[in-house]
Amino acid sequence: MDRPAFLRLTPSSQVRSGSGTYRITHEIDLDSVLAVDIATGEPKRLHVHEIEAVVPETSGDGDASATEAAPGKACGDYTDAQWSEAQRRYGFIKPLIDHSLPSKEQIAEVAKRAGVSVSTIYRWRSLFSHSEHVSSLVPGQDGRPVGTRLISPEQEEIIRASIEDRFLQTQKFKPSDVVVLVIDRCKAAGLKPPAAGTVRDRIAELHPALVLRRRGERAKARDTYEPIRGSFPGADTPLAVVQIDHTLLDVIAVEETTRKAMGRPWLTLAIDVYSRMVVGLYLSMERPNANAVGLCLTMAMLPKDAYLRRLDVPGSWPVWGRMAKLLCDNAKEFRGKMLSRACREWGIDPEFRPVKLPHYGGHIERLMGTVANEIRTLDGATFSNPKERGSYDSEGQASQTLEEIERHLVDFFVTGYHERFHHGIDGSPKQRWRLGIQGDGSKPGTGLPDLITDTQKLRLDFTPAEERTIQEYGVALDHVQYYDEVLRRWINARDPDQPKLARKFLFRRDPRDISRIWFFDPEIQRYYPIPYRNVSRPAVSLWEIRAAKAELIRDGRSKIDERTLMEGALRRRSLAEDAREKTKTARREHHRATRLAARTNGDAPMEPAVTPRPAPARSTSLDDIFAEPPPVFTIRPNTNVR
Incomplete structure (x- = not known):
């Protein structure tokens, strides 16, 4: 069973930070809380990006590091x-x-x-x-997680009725009075009374507005908890509705070493409708696909402190958490099975823009227009049409690499767009976000968004998957072979439901670096990294392999295997190195290969992308591969964090 997906940063919640365990007491601002060290009682300010969930210690021979290295089942694996x-x-x-x-x-x-x-x-x-x-x-699961306890439905009903009869009344009895009533009723029914803490937990789960109304304070409940209404249907609070879309930027990006033009990059953007805050982005030279959407959404849901430090961008970007509804257009990359299932798994309701109603996605469209105006200030801008461009030589004047364009955009969002007055919300996006989170004297806020605790599962859910059989050599995807000892026991396995057929297993891989894949062991219910069978092979992207295959087919080659594909990919790299002075296509290929090499050698990428590395040991964590910003947690007073 999966561990809880979110950490609520509310008062009394326990969390981890560094080597200490803390209990949250107060929210301080949009990206920090006040907490007390449980061991010493000392108060301390904790920043969201420093907070982790409290993970129970394993018992017996359990190995925490191994558990972390072997993430559980992703939603797409069912x-x-x-x-x-x-x-x-x-x-x-x-x-x-x-x-x-x-x-x-x-x-x-x-x-x-x-x-x-x-x-x-x-x-x-x-x-x-x-x-x-x-x-x-999903049917057939193992039930509750180890360490959790379940009281009987009869006990649950007695607790529910006792809360109804004693606590949710205008007399305003105390929780201790409810505990006494539960004990008396359980004894009368011949049942073992539940612990007092269990009863108090059920009371704590009640929504404050419900408690106020039932205890005779309807006016206070209405004034305190009536939601702030927005102009977009349902966008009443931060992250209630997020819009996402792509645009081809009106600027020429240059290759890192030669500073020669490669072409126009694609930008995927996501915006919070309530506040107009940008929640996530992904910049690439590749055309938009489901992988780009997944990377943008993953970034949107995670804290961005490490990302800003990597880009060396000043300021703060205190946006993270799960959106309730994702509004997309009808492009095929938004309608894929993987993306749809991942959204549902994480409690996100994907909704497609009604046909012939372009204003329904007006917020993201306006943001794209704002970005277009900002991009025109860069060298190499192409403008929106030839008449506007005039005699300006876009390719000749281009000087910004993809990473430099990304840095410029993020700096613009963080220090400019988020601080700028917007007439539609009567303030800046950051002010509006703060109002929605913290509230003011007359309206309550939602509190800090929940932090996502299981970032490995988040990344796997938004990563493409394949089904393959396991042979003596291991497994092959696109003619590339992979092997690790963890596969040995599944060699030539038969389908348990159809013994005449070979059993297929789930594998996941990031297209940008296929030097290793992730194998889901159906018995252990965990993922393991599987490297190339021939670990001397270079790290390559799926696009390089498929381009090499297409070239071999055009040349009439009858034999296509891993060796010829790798040779073809390396040959294309060499040709791109020689030709990049002449053609944009070659420079794009060289750009892709050098960025892959930089990540493989340990250099941190400037984009929120998967970080490929050489063949991993089985204990390697997904965090070593997916070099994304740190996990996101919801921060409210009294929440325990690490």
């Missing part, structure tokens, strides 16, 4: 039938999740509609509440 059943179950319990304290009648009604017992509905709701992943409802 069969269509398993995923459909999980979504069906989620559809039944979703109304119950939206209510902190569903009534017995509501539970019974859902059980009747689902055709299952009341206890099954309790179990489904509990499973989802722990991980907040739809995949927790």
